[in-house]
Structures are given as structure tokens and as C-alpha cells.
Amino acid sequence: MLLRLLREHLRPYRGAVTAVVVLQVVQVTATLFLPSLNARIIDDGVAKGDTETILRIGGVMLGVSLVQVVAAIIAVYYGARASMAFGRDVRGRLFGTVQTFSAQEVGRFGAPTLITRTTNDVQQVQMVTMLTFTLMIQAPILLVGGVVMALREDVVLSSVLLVSVPVLGLVIGFVVSRMVPYFRSMQKRIDAINRVLREQIAGVRVVRAFVREQRESRRFADANGQLFEASLRTGQLMALMFPAVMLVLNLTSTAVLWFGGHRVDAGDMQIGALTAFLSYIAYILMGVMMSTMMFVMVPRAVVSADRIGEVVTTTTTVLPPLQPSPLRGELPGHLELRGVEFGYPGAEEAVLHGIDLVAEPGRTTAIIGSTGSGKSTLLNLVPRLYDVTGGQVLLDGVDVRDLDPEVLWSQIGLVPQKPYLFAGTIRSNLEYGRPGASDDELWHALEVAQARTFVEELAEGLDAPITQGGTNVSGGQRQRLAIARALIRRPHVYLFDDSFSALDYATDAALRRALVPETRDATVLVVAQRVATIRHADRIVVLDEGRVVGVGTHHELLEESETYREIVYSQVSVEEAA
Incomplete structure (x- = not known):
């Protein structure tokens, strides 16, 4: 060698x-x-x-x-x-x-x-x-x-x-x-x-x-x-x-x-x-x-x-297609999972089994389930952080494996479970979402993400320094800056992987209200542990051991899904859940 x-x-x-x-x-x-x-x-x-x-x-x-x-x-x-x-x-x-x-x-x-x-x-x-x-x-x-x-x-x-x-x-x-x-x-x-x-x-x-x-x-x-x-x-x-x-x-x-x-x-x-x-x-x-x-x-x-x-000499398992297919543009942001199966290499059992899911533009689809049910894994299949081992993930009717990776990623704004900030400034981190964004656009994204107040309090404002990993800001501030970074991108699909867990309930509620007009024409897929974060979603998907065990609104699932009721009642009282 x-x-x-x-x-x-x-x-x-x-x-x-x-x-x-x-x-x-x-x-x-x-x-x-x-x-x-x-x-x-x-x-x-x-x-x-x-x-x-x-x-x-x-x-x-x-x-x-x-x-x-x-x-x-x-x-x-x-x-x-x-x-x-x-x-x-x-x-x-x-x-x-x-x-x-x-x-x-x-x-x-x-x-x-x-x-x-x-x-x-x-x-x-x-x-x-x-x-x-x-x-x-x-x-x-x-x-x-x-x-x-x-x-x-x-x-x-x-x-x-x-x-x-x-x-x-x-x-x-x-x-x-x-x-x-x-x-x-x-x-x-x-x-x-x-x-x-x-x-x-x-x-x-x-x-x-x-x-x-x-x-x-x-x-x-x-x-x-x-x-x-x-x-x-x-x-x-x-x-x-x-x-x-x-x-x-x-x-x-x-x-x-x-x-x-x-x-x-x-x-x-x-x-x-x-x-x-x-x-x-x-x-x-x-x-x-x-x-x-x-x-x-x-x-x-x-x-x-x-x-x-x-x-x-290691070839990635997520290979770009030899002849990429173009996005059709008929339904920008339309996301569909058909019979999706996924198992990690060397694992005895698959993590996801026969997942069928449709997430449409203008609607918020939430995914909830117990720890280890496969929520984050499912979300990671959309931007091809992993490739499905069975079934298909379709964006705008095209299998994501047939799309040029750059085209696929340009359609997606991802806020990972552990938000990561790079050494630099608040401005440089936000511009990861879209280089060359104006100051007005940056401040607007921070305002929607409920981060404008604490950024304005910093002496340098947008040019305030950020250490590697964002260790000089709190967990909640990191999450809000990561959300603002995704908003700057203006994608057709938003993926929030338990991205509100470090926020207090008031900030969580204010952020979700502010997101509604910003994501009106986009597909929003939210993974969450807290029921309060997803109870107003247009559709809630309940996962249990890698299988879909319930789909519906909050009130529908309270009546029909035993798994969902257990999750809800473990967090709030029966009166609050209603």
C-alpha cells in the first residue's frame, strides 16, 4: 500500500x-x-x-x-x-x-x-x-x-x-x-x-x-x-x-x-x-x-x-446513483416510506419492520415511541445517513437512492438529536444553512427559533464566538441555533429529531407557534419524546419495537392506541391529556 x-x-x-x-x-x-x-x-x-x-x-x-x-x-x-x-x-x-x-x-x-x-x-x-x-x-x-x-x-x-x-x-x-x-x-x-x-x-x-x-x-x-x-x-x-x-x-x-x-x-x-x-x-x-x-x-x-x-479503499454503503433521476417537481417535499425495513450490520434483528408512512407538504407529521423503538433511525433514512435494507424512501415520488446526494440534501433541513455547532461565530454557524444569507434573514431565523433575545444580549451579536461543539452556550441555546440554521436553508422537508427536548415548555410552545407560518408550504417530520411537543401535529405515528402500531391525531390515538395512551399518561394526567 x-x-x-x-x-x-x-x-x-x-x-x-x-x-x-x-x-x-x-x-x-x-x-x-x-x-x-x-x-x-x-x-x-x-x-x-x-x-x-x-x-x-x-x-x-x-x-x-x-x-x-x-x-x-x-x-x-x-x-x-x-x-x-x-x-x-x-x-x-x-x-x-x-x-x-x-x-x-x-x-x-x-x-x-x-x-x-x-x-x-x-x-x-x-x-x-x-x-x-x-x-x-x-x-x-x-x-x-x-x-x-x-x-x-x-x-x-x-x-x-x-x-x-x-x-x-x-x-x-x-x-x-x-x-x-x-x-x-x-x-x-x-x-x-x-x-x-x-x-x-x-x-x-x-x-x-x-x-x-x-x-x-x-x-x-x-x-x-x-x-x-x-x-x-x-x-x-x-x-x-x-x-x-x-x-x-x-x-x-x-x-x-x-x-x-x-x-x-x-x-x-x-x-x-x-x-x-x-x-x-x-x-x-x-x-x-x-x-x-x-x-x-x-x-x-x-x-x-x-x-x-x-x-x-473503503466504499461507503450510501453510494450515489450512476444515473441520477431528477426531482419531478409535482409535489415538492412529498415524502413517502413504503414497506421500509432496516437493520444495522451484524445485528440479529432489524430495527424497523414494514414501515409505511406518508408525510405531505403543509402538514406536520410526528413520530413518537418508547426508547429504542427506531424513531431516530427512521428519520436518518430520509437524508440517507443510512440506506434502507428493504422497501423504499420516496421524495417527490423518486427513490432517494436514485437522487443525486447534493439534490437530496438541498431539499432537506435537518436538526439532529444532538445539535452540533462549529468553532467560529453565530453568523458562521447559521450560514452553514445558506452561505451569503443577509443579516435580516439571519435575525428573522433567530427570531422564529426563539434565539434572537439571547443573541442580542451578547456584545458581539451575530459575531459572538462559538467554541467547538457549542460548549460555551447552553443545551437549549444550541438547539435553537441549530433550528435557526435549518430555517435559513428554506428546504422543502424539515426533519426535527427530538430537537425541542432541552427547551422549557413556554419556549417550546412559542417556537412551535412561530414555526407554523414558516413551514406552511413544507413537509415537517418531528421525532419527539414529549407529548406536549407533538399533540397538535396533523398526524402522529406511534412506533413500538420498530413497527407502526398507531396513526392518527392526538385524540384519535388516545381512543384507539394503547401504546400511545401509556406514553401520554406517563407524562401528563388524564385531564391534561384530554
């Missing part, structure tokens, strides 16, 4: 990659020629006292060094640009893929691991890409070039490499084979830390309310300790690798000096050649050390690339 990512995302930067490769070849080639030139100075210039030779070859060495430096600087520049652009593109692709996920895929992966894969895993692959341009290209050239140049200086002395290089290969292979499982474990444990940390930050009020700080501290310490153990074992292996490489390097250098000294003494080799040979041995082992660093980084990058690949 690592090679596939590199191939796909570096393709737009072929020019920069080619330049890096060429410049690295030039740089390393220049480096390999310097010891030979130095040997000529020692053997021909110094030994014979030939100043002219020293100056001439020294000038060539300065020129070669200059070429080497310039090539290195330009190569690092282009390599950095290409690798950083690679990381940017992979993160963008990950984000774009996650944006297409339905609630099912998001739930399967989980938010913590998706965050880790988009940040830490991409960083690991990006780092290896950068090292590829700076080390991996140089390493094989140094190895091969060093061997060739060492043989050129002395074939007999080069036999030392027949022992040292295989020993290095065995050491590196042993360590790397042990490191891969630890790297895989490390990434999973980073996921675990992210999960615990997100829970503790999001649930800080619950933690403090139940005085569970010590328990949460222990949970984080356990997750942190597990990551520490995996990192420690990986670090120990890394710490073992470099001393082993240095030991082989030093033993090889000692052997070269020992045997080379005897060859110089016997007149079979010159001192300059021995000096050059030592430099080439150093280059060869430097190439091995570079490879060692890559072998340390690549296994972790491979694990990270596999984790990235799991996300980018």
Missing part, C-alpha cells in the same frame, strides 16, 4: 522527483570521486613534492565540492516540496473519503482512529517520503559506487567486504523483522489514547459530576502505559541496531588498516590508495547506515500506509 500511495500521489510532481533523483546522483557521484582525487594528491603531489599537481587537483576537488553542495541544496529543496505536497494530498484524500462515509462507516472505524490516520499515520508516510529523497536515493549509489571504487583501488583488500556486508544484512534483517509488530501495536495504542482523551474532554462535566477524576486518570495512565511499553520495546530494538552497525563498521575499518598496512609495507599498495580505500569503506558503511535508518522508518510507514489504505 505504501508504494501505491507514493505512485498515485507523487505522479503530479514527476518533474520535482526527477530533479531530485538527478541531483542526488550528481551529488553522490561527486562525493565518490573526492577520495580518488585526494589519493592522487598524496601519491603524486605530496610524495613527489609536485606543487603544481597539488594545486591543479586541489582546484578540481574544490570544484567538485561546490557541485556537490549546490546539488545537495537544490535536491533537498525539491525533495521537501514534493514530500510536503504528498502529505497534503494524502490528508486531503483521506478527508474527502471520510466526508463520503455514511454513519455506518464512521461508526465502524470510530472518530479517534480516523483522526490518528489523518494526522499521525500520514506524518509517518510523509517522513519516509522525505527520507526517500534524501537518504534512500543516496544509499544504493553509495553502496554500489563505493564497492566499484574500492575494487578500482585494490581488489584483494576488497575481500573484507565479503564478510562485513552480509553480517550487516543479517543484523538489520533480524531487528527489522522484530520491529514491524511493535509499530503496528504502537499505532493501535495511539488510537486508544485518542479515544480516551476525546471521551474525557467531551465528558468532563460527567466526570466531575460523579467525582471520577481518579478513575479517568487511571484509564489514561493505562492507555499511556501501553503505548510506553510498545514504544520502549521499539526503542530498544532501534538502540540495538545502531551500535551493531557501528561495531561492524569499526571492525571493518580495523581489518582494512591491518591488511592494508601489510600491503603497503610489501609495496603492493600506495598510502594514498589505502586512504582512498578507507574512505570508500566509510561510504559503503554509510550507505548501509542510511539503509538502516530507512529500515527503521519504513516498517512503521508500511503499517501507517496500510491503515490509510483501509480508509481510502
Whole structure:
């Protein structure tokens, strides 16, 4: 998967990659020629006292060094640009893929691991890409070039490499084979830390309310300790690798000096050649050390690339149609559910069974039922947060699965059960409903949602800051701002998923009265727990264990539906219900 990512995302930067490769070849080639030139100075210039030779070859060495430096600087520049652009593109692709996920895929992966894969895993692959341009290209050239140049200086002395290089290969292979499982474990444990940390930050009020700080501290310490153990074992292996490489390097250098000294003494080799040979041995082992660093980084990058690949190769279960059907426009907002069945993946039983429901423009249809009866699930089928496993959901007579997602979503204004506000301002959150809405439209939506008063009391008004998740406003204020955001959209279908639960009865009643003229021409589908919220709906649908057990008005259901009566009488008295 690592090679596939590199191939796909570096393709737009072929020019920069080619330049890096060429410049690295030039740089390393220049480096390999310097010891030979130095040997000529020692053997021909110094030994014979030939100043002219020293100056001439020294000038060539300065020129070669200059070429080497310039090539290195330009190569690092282009390599950095290409690798950083690679990381940017992979993160963008990950984000774009996650944006297409339905609630099912998001739930399967989980938010913590998706965050880790988009940040830490991409960083690991990006780092290896950068090292590829700076080390991996140089390493094989140094190895091969060093061997060739060492043989050129002395074939007999080069036999030392027949022992040292295989020993290095065995050491590196042993360590790397042990490191891969630890790297895989490390990434999973980073996921675990992210999960615990997100829970503790999001649930800080619950933690403090139940005085569970010590328990949460222990949970984080356990997750942190597990990551520490995996990192420690990986670090120990890394710490073992470099001393082993240095030991082989030093033993090889000692052997070269020992045997080379005897060859110089016997007149079979010159001192300059021995000096050059030592430099080439150093280059060869430097190439091995570079490879060692890559072998340390690549296994972790491979694990990270596999984790990235799991996300980018996941196909959402909510697929756009190959040939989208247009909305007919005959009955804008007309919503119908025909024999709808739905079951979550892996569940033993379906959540919804044979749901038939019609919601018409200009009418409010309410859905009520006990906890776990499938109310929110049913509502989530309309905007295709999930797809039905049986039956059809029709908007304006067209199956929602046959509509272009953008067209479908443009027809719907959704206020979810847990309203979410984004970091920014009240204005920026409202403009999620319709970018470019005027201030008058924003204030009107706030007025209908019974939010204008508290927004006007803020010093900045529409530009008052909102923290991530809307944690700096109350639950009721979040719900009202989310309702105003949906109203700004002016959709044909309004979906309110228990969106009035945090409001007091007076605000609830005032908001419902204000909604009537605003939604007169739209279809309104309301999921609620409180009977007071839906008792005046044009039609009430009662769900019980995923089945429709009653349809009618409040008074009709009081007479005909035992389930509805139980719900009503659990909240109000018989006199109030009537």
C-alpha cells in the first residue's frame, strides 16, 4: 500500500522527483570521486613534492565540492516540496473519503482512529517520503559506487567486504523483522489514547459530576502505559541496531588498516590508495547506515500506509446513483416510506419492520415511541445517513437512492438529536444553512427559533464566538441555533429529531407557534419524546419495537392506541391529556 500511495500521489510532481533523483546522483557521484582525487594528491603531489599537481587537483576537488553542495541544496529543496505536497494530498484524500462515509462507516472505524490516520499515520508516510529523497536515493549509489571504487583501488583488500556486508544484512534483517509488530501495536495504542482523551474532554462535566477524576486518570495512565511499553520495546530494538552497525563498521575499518598496512609495507599498495580505500569503506558503511535508518522508518510507514489504505479503499454503503433521476417537481417535499425495513450490520434483528408512512407538504407529521423503538433511525433514512435494507424512501415520488446526494440534501433541513455547532461565530454557524444569507434573514431565523433575545444580549451579536461543539452556550441555546440554521436553508422537508427536548415548555410552545407560518408550504417530520411537543401535529405515528402500531391525531390515538395512551399518561394526567 505504501508504494501505491507514493505512485498515485507523487505522479503530479514527476518533474520535482526527477530533479531530485538527478541531483542526488550528481551529488553522490561527486562525493565518490573526492577520495580518488585526494589519493592522487598524496601519491603524486605530496610524495613527489609536485606543487603544481597539488594545486591543479586541489582546484578540481574544490570544484567538485561546490557541485556537490549546490546539488545537495537544490535536491533537498525539491525533495521537501514534493514530500510536503504528498502529505497534503494524502490528508486531503483521506478527508474527502471520510466526508463520503455514511454513519455506518464512521461508526465502524470510530472518530479517534480516523483522526490518528489523518494526522499521525500520514506524518509517518510523509517522513519516509522525505527520507526517500534524501537518504534512500543516496544509499544504493553509495553502496554500489563505493564497492566499484574500492575494487578500482585494490581488489584483494576488497575481500573484507565479503564478510562485513552480509553480517550487516543479517543484523538489520533480524531487528527489522522484530520491529514491524511493535509499530503496528504502537499505532493501535495511539488510537486508544485518542479515544480516551476525546471521551474525557467531551465528558468532563460527567466526570466531575460523579467525582471520577481518579478513575479517568487511571484509564489514561493505562492507555499511556501501553503505548510506553510498545514504544520502549521499539526503542530498544532501534538502540540495538545502531551500535551493531557501528561495531561492524569499526571492525571493518580495523581489518582494512591491518591488511592494508601489510600491503603497503610489501609495496603492493600506495598510502594514498589505502586512504582512498578507507574512505570508500566509510561510504559503503554509510550507505548501509542510511539503509538502516530507512529500515527503521519504513516498517512503521508500511503499517501507517496500510491503515490509510483501509480508509481510502473503503466504499461507503450510501453510494450515489450512476444515473441520477431528477426531482419531478409535482409535489415538492412529498415524502413517502413504503414497506421500509432496516437493520444495522451484524445485528440479529432489524430495527424497523414494514414501515409505511406518508408525510405531505403543509402538514406536520410526528413520530413518537418508547426508547429504542427506531424513531431516530427512521428519520436518518430520509437524508440517507443510512440506506434502507428493504422497501423504499420516496421524495417527490423518486427513490432517494436514485437522487443525486447534493439534490437530496438541498431539499432537506435537518436538526439532529444532538445539535452540533462549529468553532467560529453565530453568523458562521447559521450560514452553514445558506452561505451569503443577509443579516435580516439571519435575525428573522433567530427570531422564529426563539434565539434572537439571547443573541442580542451578547456584545458581539451575530459575531459572538462559538467554541467547538457549542460548549460555551447552553443545551437549549444550541438547539435553537441549530433550528435557526435549518430555517435559513428554506428546504422543502424539515426533519426535527427530538430537537425541542432541552427547551422549557413556554419556549417550546412559542417556537412551535412561530414555526407554523414558516413551514406552511413544507413537509415537517418531528421525532419527539414529549407529548406536549407533538399533540397538535396533523398526524402522529406511534412506533413500538420498530413497527407502526398507531396513526392518527392526538385524540384519535388516545381512543384507539394503547401504546400511545401509556406514553401520554406517563407524562401528563388524564385531564391534561384530554
